[in-house]
Amino acid sequence: MEIREPEPDEAARIQEVVDSSMTTSFRLSPGQIDAITDEQLGEETVTEKIDDDETLLLVAETGEDIEGDAVAGFVEGRLAGDWGEVAWLFVDPEHRGHGIGTELYEAGTEALRDQGAEHVCVTVLEANTEGHQFVERFGFEHDGDRRVEIAEESFVKYVYTEPDVDADLPNESTAEDADEDEFPETETTDGQLTATTDDGETVYIARDEEESGTAASFYTAYEDEDHADQFGFYCANCGSLDTSLGNMDRIECGDCGNSHASRSGESYDDSYL
Known part of the structure; x- marks a missing residue:
């Protein structure tokens, strides 16, 4: 298995990985999955992110021991001040069981630290039924919520950080806004x-x-x-x-x-x- 930066002509395959992973592991309707994929992780958007120096994208290319398409996993990260954030991580369900998620996570966080991140956080969509436990396996703890607007719909992301980190989270104002709006009609x-x-x-x-x-x-x-x-x-x-x-x-x-x-x-x- 090789972890590397993606090529522009692999954007369509990345979208396939995202869509199949979300369908398997997210408690979302097909319409919600399509909306998130189209706006955040669709072919055109991924192509733009590949050319964006502020966005970290890595893919896992499988070896001969795993049948199917070469790209079997994808991770996206970004720098925000002193923080490096792992924003999305997907593994094709057909290729799970070979350590791809762990390899992508470790390569992504290492790359963010190499780019200057002093701290690392991981954000996981609340509806991602498996992602929360995956992050907790690395010792991260739930440290707040962030409300995000995707395709004109409101979603909540859990923010995970390493224990005992004494630093303001990236986009702290966004997380505070989510907290203020947490209880409508009350x-x-x-x-x-x-x-x-x-x-x-x-x-x-x-x-x-x-x-x-x-x-x-x-x-x-x-x-x-x-x-x-x-x-x-x-x-x-x-x-x-x-x-x-x-x-x-x-x-x-x-x-x-x-x-x-x-x-x-x-x-x-x-x-x-």
Whole structure:
């Protein structure tokens, strides 16, 4: 396996890797995957990034022991002040199990440090069901959230850093803006976060009882201040309390379609490394 910079004529193959990886490992609708790919990682965009000196792109070219196309993985990084950020990392599902993800991660972070990064962070889309555990394997810790707008839709990225790093994160203002907008259609009542149902009843939102969602988090909502009687769930994407709980603990918002499905340790595929 060889880790190298991509050639412009490999942009279409990179898009294929991104699309197949997101389809397998992201809890997103086909429309959301297409929108993210087209805007952030499509063929034309990747071609432009290859020519951009401020963007780090590396691909993993497979050896003869793995059948299929030569490019089987892709990582994108960038410098932001003293920080190097690993923004995207994808491995074609057909080529997992050969250490490609680990090789790309290590090569990407090393290249960012060679370019002057004093610290490294990794951002993972909240809906990436396997990416969070992958990053945690390298000792990184969840250190904040960043709301990003892609194709006119709001998504949340988790920011992971090495433990005990005493430095402001890159784009800190963006992360703060995401925090301010985290609870739409709510207010604070006697120090507690509350929302109002369509019937005019007040429910109490437990900020420390969070479940991930494809667009934003869900929080447990209670009928009482003591958080004894559960009302349901609050959707932080649109502020709705119209949520349902289905099979396999799947939560879905009836207003915006934001959804959550449990991610267990068994669902994680070690071959991603």
